[in-house]
Amino acid sequence: MLLLVLQFALSFLTLSRAQSSLCRTSCGGIPIRYPFGIDDGCGSPYYRHILACSDTGKLELRTPSGRYPVRNLSYADPHVLVTDPFMWSCKDGENFRPTRPFSLDTSIHFKLSPQNEYLFFNCSEDNVIIEPRPLFCEHFPEHCDSSCDSASYLCRHLPGCSLALSASTCCSYYPKATESLRLMLKYCTSYTSVYWKNVGDPHPYDQVPEYGIRVDFDIPITTRCLQCQDPLKGAGTCGFDTKTQSFMCLCKEGNSTTHCKDHDIAQHNRRVHVIAGTVTAVSAAGAFGIGAGIWYLRKVRAKAPVTHGVQSNENRLF
Ligand SMILES: *[C@@H]1O[C@H](CO)[C@@H](O)[C@H](O)[C@H]1NC(C)=O
Numbered sequence: 001m002l003l004l005v006l007q008f009a010l011s012f013l014t015l016s017r018a019q020s021s022l023c024r025t026s027c028g029g030i031p032i033r034y035p036f037g038i039d040d041g042c043g044s045p046y047y048r049h050i051l052a053c054s055d056t057g058k059l060e061l062r063t064p065s066g067r068y069p070v071r072n073l074s075y076a077d078p079h080v081l082v083t084d085p086f087m088w089s090c091k092d093g094e095n096f097r098p099t100r101p102f103s104l105d106t107s108i109h110f111k112l113s114p115q116n117e118y119l120f121f122n123c124s125e126d127n128v129i130i131e132p133r134p135l136f137c138e139h140f141p142e143h144c145d146s147s148c149d150s151a152s153y154l155c156r157h158l159p160g161c162s163l164a165l166s167a168s169t170c171c172s173y174y175p176k177a178t179e180s181l182r183l184m185l186k187y188c189t190s191y192t193s194v195y196w197k198n199v200g201d202p203h204p205y206d207q208v209p210e211y212g213i214r215v216d217f218d219i220p221i222t223t224r225c226l227q228c229q230d231p232l233k234g235a236g237t238c239g240f241d242t243k244t245q246s247f248m249c250l251c252k253e254g255n256s257t258t259h260c261k262d263h264d265i266a267q268h269n270r271r272v273h274v275i276a277g278t279v280t281a282v283s284a285a286g287a288f289g290i291g292a293g294i295w296y297l298r299k300v301r302a303k304a305p306v307t308h309g310v311q312s313n314e315n316r317l318f
């Protein structure tokens with residue numbers, strides 16, 4: 001009986017949330033929730049203007065180098081998968097198109113995943129050190145990051161088109177920073193990014209290569225946001241004031257600085273406006289979390305050897 005009541009209460013809550021039009025909760029079939037938002041004022045201010053839903057209903061990631069279609073977004077293992085239409089793909093074969101280097105805004109809480117690997121094509125041997133990666137790199141990777149590996153497993157087994165290129169034109173490089181990517185592209189005609197996708201099969205078949213760029217993100221968790229989302233306190237949506245960037249709990253009945261069951265939201269709002277006008281600095285400090293919250297840091301993955309028949313190969317560094 002209790003379960004039934006609970007279930008009813010929960011379904012009612014999700015229903016009323018779905019009906020709320022404060023913040024869109026998906027774009028192109030990809031769920032959008034905290035810390036992201038595609039409507040201004042939704043999600044965490046750290047990720048403001050980062051995702052956009054195009055007029056054609058496609059989710060895009062904005063970075064300093066352009067807008068990139070988002071293929072998928074995971075909150076459980078926090079990462080965004082993007083594709084770059086300018087990157088090399090199987091159908092190009094050896095007809096390399098002009099490309100552009102991918103870059104990330106490092107001031108926000110994004111970073112290139114260590115599961116990415118870049119393949120460069122037709123590099124100038126005068127400027128790029130191209131050589132088969134020696135065995136000792138497996139044990140001392142810090143001594144090996146300056147060369148582009150011409151014996152790479154991925155070059156010999158391009159996902160989806162093993163034989164698209166003659167092996168001599170391809171080498172693989174693990175990017176430490178987007179800066180190194182820009183440099184490499186001065187001397188190579190084209191490139192592509194491959195990430196090792198976790199497929200959940202037993203080790204060593206748990207990762208398969210796929211085209212795309214995996215970008216990892218952090219989820220800032222604050223006690224205020226948890227309180228705001230709490231179903232018992234009205235299941236609000238975490239957001240922020242678009243002028244001051246201070247925390248706001250978005251509710252159907254209006255916004256609150258605490259949660260949706262807070263009494264007399266309207267009156268509260270009036271008071272907040274006055275305060276916000278005078279001590280903006282204080283509320284901004286609160287929003288950015290001195291004592292207000294902690295960053296939930298993604299657990300750093302164990303650098304297990306990657307797989308799918310690859311681990312015996314000397315070219316993999318991690
Ligand atoms: C609540 O906040 C959102 C986002 O900041 C804003 O768009 C909306 O107008 C606010 N609603 C009210 C009633 O103040």
Ligand SMILES: *[C@@H]1O[C@H](CO)[C@@H](O)[C@H](O)[C@H]1NC(C)=O
Pocket residue numbers: 071072073074
């Ligand atoms: C997108 O991610 C979800 C959850 O991680 C996964 O179940 C789904 O298969 C992914 N879709 C694609 C097209 O990769």
Ligand SMILES: *[C@@H]1O[C@H](CO)[C@@H](O)[C@H](O)[C@H]1NC(C)=O
Pocket residue numbers: 094095096122123124189
């Ligand atoms: C390969 O690079 C050279 C310059 O290093 C360039 O002249 C040549 O056209 C490139 N080949 C292709 C197929 O793009």
